[in-house]
Amino acid sequence: MNEQDWTLLESIYEEQNITKAAERLFISQPALTYRLQQIEQEFGIKVFTRSGKKIQFTAEGEHLVHYAKKMQLELRKTKELLANLQDIDVRGSLKIGASSNFALYKLPSIMKRFVDLHPHVQVNLRTGLSSDIFQLLQDDDVHLAIIRGDYHWIEQKFLINEEPICIISNHPIEIDKLPLLPRIHYQLGAKKDKIKYKTDSFLSKSIENWWQDRFTVPPIITMQVDSFETCKELVKHGLGYAIIPRICLTEDDEFYTMDLVKQNGELLLRKTWMIYRESAMDLSSVNKFVHYVRSVYQE
Known part of the structure; x- marks a missing residue:
């Protein structure tokens, strides 16, 4: 062959x-x-x-x-x-898999600065659910993965950041009143009676556990959407509250926010990891990108 x-x-x-x-x-x-x-x-x-x-x-x-x-x-x-x-310039391909949310809210500025520094690197980006991106890395379809949530990975990993999961609304609300208020729920691929709901299991389970620890009744979910941006727009128009990771909020958003706190007083945090195989560091493009990301978030 x-x-x-x-x-x-x-x-x-x-x-x-x-x-x-x-x-x-x-x-x-x-x-x-x-x-x-x-x-x-x-x-x-x-x-x-x-x-x-x-x-x-x-x-x-x-x-x-x-x-x-x-x-x-x-x-x-x-x-x-x-x-x-x-050639002293770094060349070659760089295949990245990234969580859709990180790719939307954080990755563009990182990629822009990296490409400016290394214009001869050919970047190939694939985005999607963290579980799907994790599988791409396991199958060697990408050089490195940026995923959200905790996955079992025995090779190289770097904690990029962790941010709270929070409640957003267009007016102040009391947390004890949440079971009585309409909630706009994010689920990727949500369509009533058409397809099976598919969402990030780590995020969904974390929010579900927090709710069950605090309340004895289920939330009143009046709308289910497949985009955080759609979710934010509906909240902005006063149609309910939502629970989303803070990574999805920008400087232009004007919501009332409240971070979720667990029973022990700790914030409910969402972690973002960069994971890769040690052997991938033999590629100069991967090596440079890994060190670049580390330098950005270590600062």
Whole structure:
């Protein structure tokens, strides 16, 4: 197998569709199928099986995809190392996975300053739920991840910040009156009776535990939205209160806020972590970005 074969296998695995993989690689479907057959003959295996329009990778196929990703990473490291030996400027790719909220409220200014410092670094950013971003890192689809909440990670990690979770409203409210007031609830992908609600489990569970420790009745949820910005707009217009992380508030927001406090008197905090593999630090682009982020938040 060669570099083109590694890319071919990864594309098929990610698309789970031969036609889409061929379009992504800008080659014809027969050409892709022929090269796939050559790989199967070379190793004496079936890469995947078909069931109608769906494909299912075999155990051998899964192993080859893992090998392909590993070899692509090693090739990138080698190319960047050789480039940097000839040039004092940092070059290469930087694949970042980031929590949607951090990407919206904090990451743009960080990325702007970093790119200004290292204009030859090619940045590839993927955003989404922290759980999905964590999986991308585990699968080596990104070099590093910026996630919110506490995940079990045995390699390198750095606490970027931690901020309170707070109540926002457009007028002062007494916390003991919350069970009697309408609440605007954030849930990613919220659509009544259409799809299963999907939200950040760590955030949702933290708020739920805080509520159950304080009240004996459930909240009056009158609206469910899939965006913190929509949530804030509804609160701004007096349609209820909301509970959101402070990272979502900007200098232009004019809400009455109240941080959530646990029974022991501690603030209910939301942590943001930068996590990565030690081996990724061999890439100069990753190394520079990690140290840059550390310098920003250590200050």
